[in-house]
Amino acid sequence: MKIYAVALSVLATMLFTTESFSQAPNKVQFQLGYNISAPLNSFKNDYISNTSFNGVTGQLTYAISPAFSLGLQSGYQDYYQKYGRAIYHTQGNEVVSAVISNSMLVVPLLVNGTYSPMGKKPAIIQPYVSAGAGVSMVSYKQYLGEFPTSSNSAAFTASAGAGILVPFNRNNSNTGFKLGASYNYAAYNKNGLSNLNTIGANAGVVFNLK
Amino acid sequence: MKNNHILLAGFLVLAGFITGCTKEPLNNLTTEESRIYMTNYDSTVNFSSYKTFSISDSVTVVNNGRATRELKATDQAFINAAKNQMKATGYTEVGKQNNPDVGVNITRIYNTSSGVLVYDNYYNGYGGYNDPYYWGYGGYNYYMPYGYATYTIREGALSVDLLDLKNAAANNKIDIVWTGLIRGSGIFSGDANAQIKTLYDQSPYLKTN
Numbered sequence: 001m002k003i004y005a006v007a008l009s010v011l012a013t014m015l016f017t018t019e020s021f022s023q024a025p026n027k028v029q030f031q032l033g034y035n036i037s038a039p040l041n042s043f044k045n046d047y048i049s050n051t052s053f054n055g056v057t058g059q060l061t062y063a064i065s066p067a068f069s070l071g072l073q074s075g076y077q078d079y080y081q082k083y084g085r086a087i088y089h090t091q092g093n094e095v096v097s098a099v100i101s102n103s104m105l106v107v108p109l110l111v112n113g114t115y116s117p118m119g120k121k122p123a124i125i126q127p128y129v130s131a132g133a134g135v136s137m138v139s140y141k142q143y144l145g146e147f148p149t150s151s152n153s154a155a156f157t158a159s160a161g162a163g164i165l166v167p168f169n170r171n172n173s174n175t176g177f178k179l180g181a182s183y184n185y186a187a188y189n190k191n192g193l194s195n196l197n198t199i200g201a202n203a204g205v206v207f208n209l210k
Numbered sequence: 211m212k213n214n215h216i217l218l219a220g221f222l223v224l225a226g227f228i229t230g231c232t233k234e235p236l237n238n239l240t241t242e243e244s245r246i247y248m249t250n251y252d253s254t255v256n257f258s259s260y261k262t263f264s265i266s267d268s269v270t271v272v273n274n275g276r277a278t279r280e281l282k283a284t285d286q287a288f289i290n291a292a293k294n295q296m297k298a299t300g301y302t303e304v305g306k307q308n309n310p311d312v313g314v315n316i317t318r319i320y321n322t323s324s325g326v327l328v329y330d331n332y333y334n335g336y337g338g339y340n341d342p343y344y345w346g347y348g349g350y351n352y353y354m355p356y357g358y359a360t361y362t363i364r365e366g367a368l369s370v371d372l373l374d375l376k377n378a379a380a381n382n383k384i385d386i387v388w389t390g391l392i393r394g395s396g397i398f399s400g401d402a403n404a405q406i407k408t409l410y411d412q413s414p415y416l417k418t419n
Contacts, residue, residue, distance in 0.1 A: 054233065080233040085243070087412050092356060095412050097247040101235035143235050145394045146244035 026174055026208050029069075031059040033178060033204020037077045042194040047081075048102050054078040057202060059112065063174070067119040071112040073132060077198075079104040088144075101143040106186070106196065108157050110134035116165070126165040128180070133158045136186050138196065155188040155196060165206060178204050245394030247408045251415065252355045252387045258418050260376060263301045264310035265293050266344065270317040280318075284398050288316050291406035292370050299410060300418035306345060313345045313373035313384075318398070320366050347378050354386040368392045370409060372416075388416065 035055030039048050055078065061071035083100045090096050112132035119126060136157040141150040163180020179202070186196035236244075251257075269285035271278050292314055293303060304310050342350045352373075372388040374381075390409030397405065410416060 076232070078232040080235060082235065082238060092250070093253050094248065094250045094356075097408055097412050099239065099243040101239065103233060103235050105232055141235070143239075145246040146236060146239060147246065147393070 027063040028209045029061045029063070029174060029206055030209055031057070031061065031071070031178060031204055031206045033057045033059075033075075033202045035075070035077055035200050035202045037079070037184075037198045037200035039079065040197040040199055043104075043188075043196045043198065046193050047191075048079045048104060050079070050081045052077050052079045054080075055200070055202075057204070061112075061114065061206075065119075067116050069114045069116075071114065071132075073110045073112050073134075074108060076105060076107045077200075079106070096144060098144040103141045103143075104196070105139040105141075106136050107139075108134060108136040108159075108184075110157060110159060112159070122167070122170050124166070124170060126167065126176075128163060128165060130161045130180075130182075131159065136196070138186070138188055140191050142191070151191065153188070153190065155186045157184065157186045159184045163202075175207050176205070178202075178206050241394075241396035241400065245392060245397065245400075245405070247405070247412065248389075248391040248393070249409055249413050250356050250389050251413065252385060254355070255374070255385075255387045257387070257416050260311035260374075261302060261418055262304045262308070262310045263296050263312040263314055263372075264304055264306040264308075265289055265296070265314040266316065270315065271320075272317060273320045284402070285316070285318070287402035288368065288370075288406065291402040292316060294403070295406050295410040299416045309375070311374075311376040312387075313375045315369075315371045315373060317369045317371070318366070319369065342384055345373065345375055345378075345384070347375070347384055350378060351383050352386055353381075353383045354389070366393075366397055368397050368405075370406065388413065 033056070035057055036051060036053050037055055038044075038051040055076060057073060057075035059071045059073040061069045063069045080101070080103045083102070085097060085099045088096050088098065088100075110132040111134055112130055114128050114130040116126050116128040119128075134157055136155045137152065138155050139150070139152050141148055159182055161180050161182030163178060165176050165178050167174070167176035169175070181199070181201050184196075184198045184200065186198075188194075188196040266289070268279045268281040269288065271280050296312075296314065297303060301312065306313070342348060342352065368391070370390040371386050374385040374387045378384045390406075390413070392405055392409070
């Protein structure tokens with residue numbers, strides 16, 4: 001619940017700061033997108049290999065120039081996998097037969113920079129690249145049968161992405177449909193994991209706040 | 211203002227997703243999948259040195275630290291299941307008056323109070339509810355040379371314990387040389403044979419040769 005509270009407070013902060021930003025027309029935008037995310041490396045090999053289709057991202061951006069914008073991004077991605085009944089040697093001679101359910105909820109808070117090389121002039125498609133860094137709140141929960149062990153923690157996170165924006169209107173290349181892919185690194189070294197690296201795809205919309 | 215309303219709606223949708231759309235693993239478990247089966251044993255024991263066993267004719271019920279003995283249909287089913295598994299692993303059933311090498315105790319455990327019952331303490335922690343007199347060793351203490359490091363019992367559980375009666379007199383105590391513990395939902399309404407078999411199947415060292 002702590003994670004939810006932090007996420008909500010971040011969102012609330014973003015909401016109440018829009019009024020001052022939005023004094024500059026068409027410079028402040030909001031992006032809302034749907035994410036899928038595939039675990040990589042230790043995250044995939046040691047905990048969850050299933051792709052998560054349960055993710056949402058929201059980002060508040062400020063256009064510093066037609067080609068470059070800064071944003072504050074948050075959202076969540078929920079990972080889950082159930083492993084069939086198997087025998088685990090836990091310690092000493094203790095053996096446990098259990099169905100194991102692994103879940104991981106990741107709520108990032110990133111500062112993102114986005115560069116659109118063709119942003120200075122109208123185009124049917126605006127490609128972009130982005131990079132960001134920040135922190136992710138990570139809720140780890142593992143069930144042996146119905147018995148959970150859990151922990152909440154924060155992890156440094158960095159992200160790099162690329163994609164395209166398809167403007168709603170050719171004369172206004174700021175708003176439109178957005179498609180992209182990203183690689184995410186999260187420094188998470190506990191519970192038998194050495195990272196929470198993922199690769200993801202996202203689709204969403206970008207609209208002006210004023 | 212209109213844009214702020216749209217934004218607010220977006221935030222509410224996002225918050226709703228976080229709180230409502232995250233997967234709850236427990237909702238994706240069957241009753242059988244909710245259960246875990248734990249076994250532990252005294253690795254200094256050679257289980258093939260035992261040849262005969264006797265099983266208690268009723269089940270001990272530990273409920274919030276108070277112990278009784280009961281024999282309901284479910285209890286009988288678990289007794290029969292354990293008896294069958296002991297035979298399947300090669301042990302011969304004898305009456306308790308015929309000096310069995312191994313005694314088999316079955317216990318139902320409930321702990322709904324605020325206290326937490328540490329499993330490896332329960333044998334000696336409740337005033338001798340499993341009276342060793344039953345096995346002909348009145349006044350002896352039970353001893354479990356191993357433990358479950360992190361597990362505690364806050365809900366229903368069922369245990370099957372193998373007691374070293376063969377060496378009790380020489381050791382001046384009754385060693386609990388093997389324990390099978392079932393935890394989770396629907397234990398007492400579930401298939402007793404399948405549950406007990408799981409405990410024995412993951413303990414291949416339980417054999418007479």
